[in-house]
Amino acid sequence: MPTVGILALQGDFDAHNRALAPLDVTTLLVKTVADLDACDGLIIPGGESTTMTKLINGFELYDDILSFVESHPVMGTCAGMIMLSKDASDSRVKPFKVIDLSVDRNAYGSQKESFEADITLSEEFETSERPFRAVFIRAPRVSSWNEADIIPLASYNDVPIIFRQGRVLALSFHPELTDDSRIHSYFVDMIRESLVR
Ligand code: GLN
Numbered sequence: 001m002p003t004v005g006i007l008a009l010q011g012d013f014d015a016h017n018r019a020l021a022p023l024d025v026t027t028l029l030v031k032t033v034a035d036l037d038a039c040d041g042l043i044i045p046g047g048e049s050t051t052m053t054k055l056i057n058g059f060e061l062y063d064d065i066l067s068f069v070e071s072h073p074v075m076g077t078c079a080g081m082i083m084l085s086k087d088a089s090d091s092r093v094k095p096f097k098v099i100d101l102s103v104d105r106n107a108y109g110s111q112k113e114s115f116e117a118d119i120t121l122s123e124e125f126e127t128s129e130r131p132f133r134a135v136f137i138r139a140p141r142v143s144s145w146n147e148a149d150i151i152p153l154a155s156y157n158d159v160p161i162i163f164r165q166g167r168v169l170a171l172s173f174h175p176e177l178t179d180d181s182r183i184h185s186y187f188v189d190m191i192r193e194s195l196v197r
Contacts, residue, residue, distance in 0.1 A: 001024060002025050002026070002107055002188065002191045002192060002195060003025070003027070003028055003038055003039050003040050003041075003186065004020055004025045004026070004027050004028070004038070004039065004041050004042075004044060004187075004191065005027075005028045005029075005030040005036060005038070005041065005043070006009050006020075006027060006028070006030060006042070006043045006169065007043065007044045007065070008029035008030055008031050008059070009031065009052060009061075009079075009080055010047045010048065010052050010055055011045040011046050011047020011048065011052065011080075012045050012046050012047060013029060013045045015045070015174070015176040015177055016045050016077075016176045016184075017029065018176070019124075019176040019181060019184050020181075020188075022181055023181060023188050024073075024132055024188075025045070027078075030042065031059075032059075032061075033061065033064045036061075036064055036065065036068050039068070039072070039134075040072065040185070040191050040195060041072055041073035041074065041133075041188075041191035041194070042065075042068060042069060042073075043074070043075045043077070043080065043084050043187070044074065044075070044077070044079075044080030045077060045078075045079070045080050045176070046077050046078030046079050046080060046137065046144070046174050047078075047081040049082040049083055049090075049095075049105065050090070050092040050093055050137050052079060052083060053092060053094045055094055059131070065096065066096050069084065069096050069098050069168070070098060072167065073167045073168075073187065073190045074098065074167065074168055075168075075169040075170070075171070075187045076099075076169070076170045076175065076189060077171045077174055077175060078138075078171070078174055080170070081103065081140055081157050081163075081170040081172060082103050082140050083096060084096055084099050084168060084170050085097070085099060085101055085103045085142075086099065086100055086102055087102040087103070088105060089125060090144075091102070091104070098168050099163060099165045099168040099170050100145060100149060100165060101142050101144065101145035101146065101163055101170070102142065102145070103140040103141065104140060104141050104142075104143050105138075105140050105150075106137070107139070107140060107141035107143075108139045108141060108172075109138070111137065111138055114135075114136060114137040116133055116134065116135050117133075117134055117136070118131035118132070118133055119134045119154050119155070119156050119161065119178050120132075120154060121153065121162070121182065121183075122151075122152075122153040122154060122162075124153060124186070125153070125183070125186055126182050126186075127182070132154070132175075132178075132182065132183070133178045133180065134156065134161065134173040134174075135174040135178065136172065136173045136174075137173075137174060139172045139173055140172055142159070145160070145163060147164070149165055150163050150165045150195045156172075162183075167194060169186075169187055
């Protein structure tokens with residue numbers, strides 16, 4: 001069974017833990033380098049990327065997380081996407097730059113302007129004909145991406161919101177806040193594929 005780590009310094013890591021519960025995986029809330037060493041893949045949750053950066057630096061975890069995300073499957077949701085991006089346009093955020101896209105933080109508005117929307121997943125996902133309920137909370141919007149290497153896997157109002165580049169999956173919204181496990185299941189498949197190679 002693969003071990004899926006969830007970075008548990010800040011944000012909604014517990015919701016990811018619950019979302020993974022129906023899947024055939026072991027989960028681990030990651031707070032230390034030793035935790036990271038036990039994982040086959042990592043989720044960086046939603047939360048607040050400026051605070052996450054402070055905590056990662058405070059616990060001196062930046063270099064270890066960087067080498068992990070450079071060599072293993074990783075999924076970032078919302079603030080997690082910001083942390084994986086190439087450019088967060090904010091000097092308070094130190095992203096890992098493992099996916100070739102740039103983000104505008106909070107581009108969809110403030111907490112009060114949070115919203116939910118039905119989106120259509122690309123055919124790479126199970127039963128993609130069924131809509132996925134996407135929850136956006138102070139969500140980042142991707143302002144540019146490497147179109148040669150990244151095919152977006154879903155859009156909302158013509159703006160892409162799910163991106164995959166090799167081992168890296170990044171989403172503007174929170175798939176962990178609904179009961180629909182298709183996106184977590186897709187990420188677990190990415191981990192399984194990396195283990196059989
Ligand atoms: N606005 C937050 C940030 O910039 C992200 C919000 C979220 O993860 N729901 O980090």
